[in-house]
Amino acid sequence: MNIKxxxxxxxxxxxxxxxxxxxxxxxxxxxxxxxEMFANGSNMDMLDAMTKSWGPMTELNTRIIQTMMGGRKx
Numbered sequence: 001m002n003i004k005x006x007x008x009x010x011x012x013x014x015x016x017x018x019x020x021x022x023x024x025x026x027x028x029x030x031x032x033x034x035x036e037m038f039a040n041g042s043n044m045d046m047l048d049a050m051t052k053s054w055g056p057m058t059e060l061n062t063r064i065i066q067t068m069m070g071g072r073k074x
Contacts, residue, residue: 044069 007014015022037050044066052062 009017012022033050037046047069048062048066
């Protein structure tokens with residue numbers, strides 16, 4: 001027997017329904033720091049130092065961010 005359930009909701013509604021936290025303030029803070037950093041003429045070494053200070057990111061995650069930002073190639 002197969003049962004299919006289709007739920008039409010926004011990501012905000014899904015997070016609320018599942019009891020997940022609203023990460024919007026943290027996301028806005030992150031985006032603000034990134035904008036400020038690049039407005040002040042930061043380079044890829046500064047980006048690397050900043051992302052490592054934010055938490056337990058692996059080296060792979062750091063390389064992915066660098067590649068997305070157009071920096072060093074992995």
